[in-house]
Amino acid sequence: MSRSVSEISIEKVRGHSSYTATDTLAVEEPLEIQLGYGPSTARKIKSISVTMRTPGYDFELAAGFLMTEGVIRDAAEIQQLGYAPEGTQEIAEEQVNDANLLPYQPRRNIVRVELESDVAVSLAHLERNFYTTSSCGICGKASLLALQSVCPPRARNEFSISAPVLYELPLRLRESQALFSSTGGLHGVGLFNEAGQLITMHEDVGRHNAVDKLMGAEFLIERVPLRNTLLLLSGRASFELLQKALMGGVSMVAAVGAPSSLAVHVAKRFDIALVGFLRDDHFNVYHGAEHISGFHSSNEEGPL
Template identity: 40%
Template sequence: MDNSVKHAIPVSILRLGSTEVELGHRSLIQEAPLIISVNWAQEYSIMRTPGHDEELTAGFLFTEGIIQGMDEVTLMRKCKGEKGGMDVSTLDTGAPIVKRATSVNSSCGLCGRVDLDSLIEGLQPVTEAFPFPAERLHELPHHIREAQALFHATGASHAVALFDALGQVVVVREDVGRHNALDKVIGERLLARRPLASHGAFLSGRASLEMIIKAARAGFPMVAAVSAPTNLAVEAAERLNITLCGFVRGREITIYTHPERITV
């Protein structure tokens, strides 16, 4: 976490009901670009929290449809130099180059897309259908909070966790960007040559369209979020056969699509 957090800086704190300005210190989450060069022909600049860059690279390339798996990657290495970055070489599979803006900020993973509707139309519905107890969903936020070291230090990170059919948390990653955190957990599975489809994804914030698209590419049958989904996220989840749950906190769960996977 050292390169993910800037050491505490001096701040002024004003508390409600007090006229005194208190001096204190706060740690800041780091946000910096990662340049991914693919076959020395296409570059992607991603604003992210430094750390787990190999996972982010693998997950990003996979969820963008640039690669279908790590078997297509012949080289992945960190670039030398002050700016850093990742060099990736892939097999020539004849797949078209993904058309999008070369810069991706930390709040939007779909910026620069040519045709948003085609993102849904081109994806296959998820076929995995494991039943999942509602009680296990209630327990997930607690287990994930324990692993959010970056959030506890700065209060500024998103987290994504993968959980299996038994409700066990497999991996948790944090980042200033929600979609980056999801790419990191997907990348962790890819680099470890572990299966993706037998997992669900838990999001610390809202569920947006981009998160559903990435989940569909990974074959996740379930996406659960602490907050609400967007209308396009619900539409995509319905069409892609993904069980989408929101407001997973406390003793209530809102199931927006495909409730048949949730058992009580």
């Protein structure tokens, strides 16, 4: 059984009767990301994030998180990437299993990223953890300024795609989501080119983790920045996801769901074409209509 899914026995009800059946669930477990840094004579280890994720592509998730948060800019800055040594997990496996929860594997729930000794790490930057939570009290304007201070240089956005191709992308992403097909409980993200060809995709119970896995995989094989690509989200488009797209150099973001107001601000400020409510025959353009061909603008108010 893959670590990404788990089978349990359930009671299935149909009308006025029921029967016992087996259901497949998407696994959700915590992943701690640790950072090792400093000169060889005085190495330090710091826990910088804990996220609930679907096990699988953990190393890509960690690398993607560090890249999209502006901690590292080049895969060459990573000296070693692996699971932390045993004995570094505070909760014992038997304690969790005694609580009658699903099988839990703490030895593979901590990823440690060891940086090269000459890589400078800003502790103030890490501890501030700007713009990743809504409870930190940072306003939208401050979040945009913080993002501007760490984002890599942006090239002119020359991405172009046609509306008929856009309409096909959600189905292409869904057809590639093997775990979603078996569980129905995972978010999917896909990276597409101008012709609508799927470059790569990832799934996770957390949409931000799915994006980090995708970004991290591309980052580790040195294909970032992802210029002239479209990032498709199976759900809504939040500020955090636009932030990750920006850090990865993506030219366009399309979402099946709605964008947030701050996500639209990011798209406009950094010239990322942004589409929401992408369905079989309609979508909304929140920024960058000039990057989409194949439709005619009447310049008139449509139906409410």
